[in-house]
Amino acid sequence: MGGLAAAGLSLAGCGPATTALDSRTPVRQWNLFTGGDGARMVQMHDAYRSEHPGIDFRPTTYLWGNPFYTKFTMGAAGGRAFDIATLHLSRLRGMGPGTLIDPVPVDVLAEFGVTENDVLPNIWDKCVVDGQLYAIPLDTHLVVTYFNRDICDSAGVLDADGELIQPTSEEEFIDLLAAVKDVTGQYGIAMDTTGAWRQFWSLYRQLGGEMTFDGELGIDDDKALRVLDLLRRICQEGLAPEVSDAPGTPANFQNEIAGLMFAGNWEITTFQDAGMNFGMQPFPGIYGEALGQGDSHAFVLPHRRTPNDAAVRAAVEYAAWMLKNSITWAKGGHVPAYLPVTESAQYNELKPQVNYREAAEKVQYDPQAWFSGSAAQLQNEANSVFAGVHNGSVTPEEALERFKRAARKLINTPEPV
Template identity: 75%
Template sequence: MRTRSTPTPPPAAGPGRRAFLAGGLAAAGLGLAGCGPAGPLPGGGRTRLRQWNLFTGGDGARMVEMHDAYRREHPGIDFQPTTYLWGNPYYTKFVMGAAGGRAFDIGTLHLSRLRGLGAGTLIDPVPAGLLAEYGVTEADVLANVWEKCVVDGELYAVPLDTHLTVTYYNREICAEAGVLDAGGELIATSGPEEFFDLLTAVKEVTGQYALSIETIAAWRHFWSLYRQQGGEMTFDGELGIDDDKALRSLDFLRRLSAEGLAPQSSDAPGTPANFQNGIAGLLLTGNWEIATFQNAGMDFGMRPFPAIFGPELGQGDCHALVLPHRRDRDDAAVRAAVEYAAWMLKNSITWAGGGHTPAYLPVAESPEYADLRPQAEYRHAAADVQFDPEAWFSGSAAPLQNEAAAIMSGLHTGAVTPEVALDRLKRAAQRLIDTPEPV
């Protein structure tokens, strides 16, 4: 996930070629070897804990707030967080730092990237027993999320949140369009035609568009629609995909713009702006945009991704905390890192202010979270978050998303048909399958 407070993933495929990693990581190992060891500082001082993350903007401000509180409660920890740019800039640093074996003690990761970034090689297991000592166990996390944290029977990540694609609606516009229920919430629709009828009513009020949708990041919408139909995607030597379900999903995206209900082209800053300015009455994007509209003083609500081809399933991901591989084991640093991860989960009500649903159930099910609006309106959707398909090139800011974005944007402009888009997506996926796994 990314937040709108963070930049849209660039089209570059990131670390993807074995040749690059073979030379780049070797060089990184030499370069990072000069970094001092973690753990207690010389002279018996505080335990050093170096944390890497990819949070800027609104998320970054909340992370700083949490880190300030962590420091106040942990005077014995020399806490040193570092923030890198979202997407490939961060993940390139992450891979090189983990390969060096000494650069940082705990890092942030999109859970969809856990396997592809080297669980068991560049990422060390999290001692589950130690995590339990600090009050976090499997029973404290949604089952679908905890399952993604486990690789070959070992825990490799501690999930901080769930973030997914949801529906925002402008209450004033939607009330005038007659699409709110008696409680002032957006009515639920079932099937594409009911949803198009709703959009048509909203467009009559705005006079421009009904729905704001980021046309250059269409993968999230495609995967939501495809998964609502029960579609699977596999990469075992060759691409496995259900053509009929994929074409249905792609044609739905095409229709949104072809029928004038959504823009033909809308980028990362323009998409929320269209909603904020009343150019569109609804918005499909990640739950991380909440702060943008709250700061603008908008009267808006939220609900899960609409039920177009099945249940209200939306594509999403989790931010998780992981332990990079260490050349030399440092028990004090590991203990400090695991305690930090547990502390972050227990204090994630602050993090929830930015729209992310806490992964830690005692927080997500707390009265404090229930009072957060509109966050609590869609929290049940986290139990059914639709992660990207498993592959080293899949997940947030990974090559598959970037390839799909370039291909699917043409659906909205009318430059390609669903059939052409699907053919190009299949060929791009096969090229990635044929590329040797870099880690």
């Protein structure tokens, strides 16, 4: 039994860092990529292994969202869980930089070909906490507009280049949806009403809305209500389904129940595999600048109780390799953070990815708080409350008050890390 227990610990990645049977440098990587993302990550990892025979590389994938972040926190606190992990940049400050997460040695990162000049400033700055780099950004992923070219052509809403006409006001947007609905006979646009935060935050930021949590909630009620009323109106006028979840939204678009869709750029593979004739553009600038809610996947290093320069070096080299080879990742819809990739001839040939490349320069990360970010409680509360605006069960005013109460409760909750 003792021998079996020892073998089990080794298989679980909790055994000693090196063994007498394998002199290779171990790199244990944790991530939260499943589905299409997971398949591309496996493809990249296979290529990494073939080019690094001296590395004993062992990735582990956990369920997306809270299951992963709970495991991450426990593993990092234990001190022997992984050598490098992937997380959302919006969650970085709440996951213990300086306690559970160690700084990235920028000199080592530069040695492997990645510097501040290779990443968009707005993304690099998000990786810096108290003047130190704590994350290596892999990509930007954000809500964008999908459009069925055949339906939109019949609706007369394509320009001379065959791209979707961009609305610049509420009324132009409503007219666009109505024209598309006339062709589909059902809806103009599909959007995830159970994930209403994405649409809300995109439009709220376009209006210049801020949200702060410094002891008390800071929010512009007038701007928030204007956005919620637009979302209510779209559904009330039958231009979008009142209820549509994450799986149902792309299905509605693929089945031509709607000719447009708001969704994350990672849905691209679904429609390519289906052979659809579709295009993609940034989230429309209905209230001005075309700003869209989004996030970035990034690599972080766990805090080490015992310094291990060789292990850190190997982990940083892995992250740099992933950035430099992220053209594979781009094929799944995400915009690589590494500028030499997004500015390359290879990327320029990716359609329709190249059409929303500039959206990464304006990505709107969630407001800063330990309870904010991808799969965090603030999003969950907003999604739950704002879904009622879409289906008509609550008014915009009622929804806003419920959201504010939930946000204040989170502000008064002690930070766990």
